[in-house]
Structures are given as structure tokens and as C-alpha cells.
Amino acid sequence: MSTNTASSRLSQLLSIFTPSKPATMPPWDPDSTSFPTRQNLPPHPIAPKGASWNWGATDQLGRLNLLTPARVLSARRTITTGQLIPLNLPLSVPATPSFNRRPFEHTIKAVAPGISYDDEYTLNTQSGTQWDGLRHFAHIPSGLFYNGAKGADIEAEGSDVCGMQAWAAHGIAGRGVLLDYWGYTIAHNKSYDAYAQHAISHADLVACGKWQGLDIRPASQGGDIQIGDMLFVRSGFNAAYASKTEEERTKLAKREGEALTYAGVEQSEEMLDWLHDAYFAAVAGDAPSFEVWPPKKDERAERKYYMHEYILALWGMPLGEMLDLEALAVACGKQKRYVFFFVSSPANVKGGVGSHVNGVAIL
Template identity: 25%
Template sequence: MATKRWANRPEGSSWGDFGDDDQRGKMNLLTPEKVMQGVAEVKVGKAFMLSLPLDLPGGNVLNPRRYPPVLRPTLREGRPNMNVKLFDFNKDQTDVVSDDLVVMHLQYSTQWDSLAHVGSMFDANGDGIPEAVYYNGYRAGTDVVGPEKAEDAGYAGAGSQVSTSYAKALGIQNMAETCVQGRGVMIDLRANLGDARTNVGYDDMMRILEKDKVVIEKGDMVCLHTGFAQALIDMKGNPDGHKLENSYAALDGRDQKLLKWITDSGLVALIADNYAVEAHPATSHIGCCAILPLHEHCLFKQGIHLGEMFYLTELANWLRAHGRNRFLLTAPPLRLPGAVGSPSSAVATV
């Protein structure tokens, strides 16, 4: 039975619109009709990989808490399980096997934010006291839990079975189960604004959409090409933090008209090739507010998943050269129960 967990919902939010216990947010709008619209955009059968190599950006310049993945062999009878010749005393075996594991920070490279990634202090109870809550009123400490001790966080070592932090609600598996397939729409910010650092607001966005004849409809997945991910590839695992922080377009999360447009457009996911979709740090603001205002609006209020550091340059260039901006997008995250983020090996087909 559905149990409404909030008395107040944030202004301009979609809490309850898909049911009191909804954990999928705007992914509910990714209907079979939207899948067919995406399929209808396939004209030549050419596919584009939209994931960076998962060891990029390289190092931890972009985020000091996130590191490249570590590959290690599994153990076989106390020895590394790589290039092992299987042996049986009764037979001549020819098998040579290798088997490995990965230790991965799930939001290091091309990745999706789950709806448990960013919440807000908000008076959902209606008692005048803000509490830490996530989309649709799910609670920190009850629905999204974590350890108290530092030794239970961070890298615990290969093979560790420690599992003390996870999303009992809003985990990334809810997104994965929708299959995340439908019509993608490209907004080529780089082609219009170049590589200069630009905080893109509503007026800028409307000019670009009109100039490039981009139409976004309810249920579409919107991609923003800035050139940031191409720069990561060009830097070959040695990112220049100063250049990355001072170049390329990002959305102005403080622009209320832009946030309203995101809501009114009916888009179901917002994907960029940059680090956070929005400008970070955000533009200055007087009074209490979110440090990541677009994250708050999309993840916390609207239930719109954010995709970050998708590789979009080859796709964007091909679409522009062929006078197109729509394509079939298939971009599920890992079906990893309880995770608050996940890599995606997304594919676009044109």
C-alpha cells in the first residue's frame, strides 16, 4: 500500500505525481511510444559510443574523493588468477584462464546520478523543522543510510565484503530497470559558444534552440555538448584542472527561468559531457540556498536523472554535419542495487 511520507512538497516539485512511493521520477515518461520515436530516428544504422574510457579523467584533479578504477586478478588457490593453465591429473588440459575484479568509484568517469545522490534540508513533515530528505520525501538515515565511522568509508581493499552504505530507496537500479532507451536530442553548446567558459542561462538556451531548430518534447532525453569530455581525452589521463575549470559551457543553475524551462519541457534526463552539467561553483547568491542548485532542482525536486562526462563530441559533429539533432539513445546504468551513482556504456544510433 502506498504511504505518503510528506506533508509538504517543495515548490515546483513533482513529488507524488507518479505515486507516493515512486522511485523513478521522470523516467516514468520514458514510455514505449518514446522508445518507438527513438527507433524512428535511426536512418543509417551508425552507432556512437558515448562513454569515456572509465580510467579518465585520470588522477583526482576533478574530485579529490574519486580515483581511477583499479583492476586486480582474483585469487585461485592462493595465487593471482591470470594466465593460469588448468590442470587435472587425469587429463591433458589445454585451458588457460584469466579472471579479474575491479575496485571502482562509481561516479569517477561517464556516469549517472541516482535520485539518492543529492537531497536537501526541507520541512517535509510540516512541523517547521527542516530534515534531510531526497526526492519524493525519502529520508536520510532511514531510506539512504551510511556508516558512522571513517574506517567504514572509502576504499576498503580488494575483496572486502563491507557493505554499510546504500540507498534502500532511490538506488540506481530503479533507473536501470527502465532500460533508459528512447529519443535523445542534442543541444550543441560548443558549436554556438565555442570553448570559452560560459554560464548558459534561459535566454542563451532559447537563442541556441531557435538557431539550430531544436525541438524538445515530453519524454525526450536531452544531451548538452560542450567539448569538456573531448578535452579529457586530449589530455590523455593528465587533466589540466585550471583549464577545465575556466573553459567550456555549463548551465547556470541559479537562473530560475532556465530551471522552469527544464520542468516545462518534459525532458526525462539531462546529460552533459562536462563535470556537473551545471556551473560549479554556482554564481553568487544572497541568503541560504543550494550549492548545486540545478542538482537540487533536477534530482531532489523533479526526479530528473543527471548524466555527467558523457562523450558527445563525435556524435554532435556528425549530427551537425547531417543537419540533425535527434537520435536513438540507449544509456542504462549498472543494475547495482543500493548505489547512488553508476557508470554507463551509453550508445547513440543515428
């Protein structure tokens, strides 16, 4: 190799990995079969440490970029019976939402009495089965949302930066993977209260996967998780909700501060590394909070943090909560197969913060 060629090659490498030259950092190729681990992310000129804002300066899709036509076509192989399983709770469930959110209201309007009717909804998109969008939660230390958006951008009249309309225009479809942790604990006599602050660790999910016949390591590490998969974790909230009286549900939903607790995935370095490095296109659970609530501090972390900061703000990954995974868990258990085709149609709302999932699993 000539001196000039070597010098040119070195300049190209420096232009990619030197944060002072953002214009020369090319967007990642969504169809790539190899992406950097969380511990080896290249530095970004304006992003907080640990961010992967690498899909382009104006990107609003985040990890949905991984749902390429090739991956969607490949995911169709998971359809073997054609069984349809909707994953949405009724809009009226829960009747009393957590976190002081407004309950769903439905009004019938008579256009021509006895002949024609309309209906009107009043809905907080975060009150039930939901996608948390990229406007929902910022990285707290920097105050930045995904790809550098700020609160002022979101509050500006007419702004649509990181709005739900981008996801709606792209669509959500691909391979889903269920980890039935609730079913695993029942099978192993490891009962817990889904309304309590029960943290589901990475080791717990590894064990759950083995029970289901899945190696939950990324395919790049020899496991069964493929780039662009969508993860669903059943923590048992819907089963617990169904076992309560309406009075008990209301009382539990109205808890405040540290008294408001739910089971969910643990805030830990192992969990962060796995969720990032598996390159899921989206993650979702059945509880009001995908992560254990309130957050538990990882002793190795500099501060008590929310998984939402990483999943939404730093990685641009759709975060689903309160999906109905009960029928799906039963069907997957009967078939001894926990992968399926999943499709979701978010609401096409300019500047939307979140959306009802409108999701269906196809086995």
C-alpha cells in the first residue's frame, strides 16, 4: 500500500470516529447484519454518552429503521397456522389508569336518531395499551429527546419533530418474540405480586428463555434473537388485574409516590447491554411500566435512572406498555413456539406523543 493510499485511508477512518466532524459520519445501513455493542458505540458530536443517534440527522424512526423490507419478508416464515391474536386491551381498561391519567370516555352521538350514529372518544394515549413515542421521555441529565430534540421543540405550536406521524407513515411489522416470565414463575413455583416492586433481572429472562427453548442472546453471540426482532415480556399484570375487584383496582391505581409499585424489567447494566445489543426494533410489556416501578438503582450507576431514558431518548426504540399478552402466552405455550409475526398500526397524528398499539400477533 502506498504512503498516499495509507494516509487517505487513515483520514477516512478519523473522519468517521472523530466527534468534531459530524458531517462526515454516515448514517448506519438499516440492512446491515452487524452493529456496535453498547460498550463500543462510536462517539456522537451532540449526543449524550451511550446514545445511538446514527440513522441520520433528521431521522425520526429510531430502531424502526431496522424493520426493512428484507426483514419483514423474512419474518413471514414465523406464520404457520394463521391464527390471529389481538394484543390490545379494551380502551376502557384500566377503568382507573395509573399515574393520574385521565380515564377513557366514550360518547354516542345521534346523527339521525334511529338511523345513523357517530361516537366520540376522549383518550389519554398513555392510559392503556400504548406505544410510548419519542416525545414521551427525555434523557434527564441533558434534557434531550431522541436525535437532539428539546422540550421547546415539542411544545412549539405546529412542531412535528419526533412525532407519531413518522412511525405511522413507516408502519410496524416483523418478527415478535415473547418471554412469558409470568408463566415461567408459575411453572417453577416462584410466585410474586405483579403490583409490587418486583424486578425482573437479565438472569431471570435468560432462565425464562431456556424454559421456552430460546437462547435470548443476540444471533451475533450465538443466540436466537435476530436484529429487528420485537420483544414482548409478560410480567403478569393483566392476570393480576383480572383477579382484583374494581374497588381493589381503583385503590391500587391511585397509589402515589413510592407507594405506586409495579413489576417490570430491572434497571441494570446487564439489562441495558442486552436490550441494546440485541438490536430489537421495539420492546413491550403488559404492565403500566415496562420497567420495574419505581426504578431501583444499579449500584454501578452514577444515579438512579429510568430505562425510558435509554430506550426512548438514547436509542429511539418504541416502548410498549399494557399490551394484552394473555391469549398469546396460551397459544405460544400450546405450540411450544414463542416467535410470531407482529403488526401494529400507530395513530397518524402529527406531533403525537404516543398511540394506541392497534397490534396483532399472527402465529
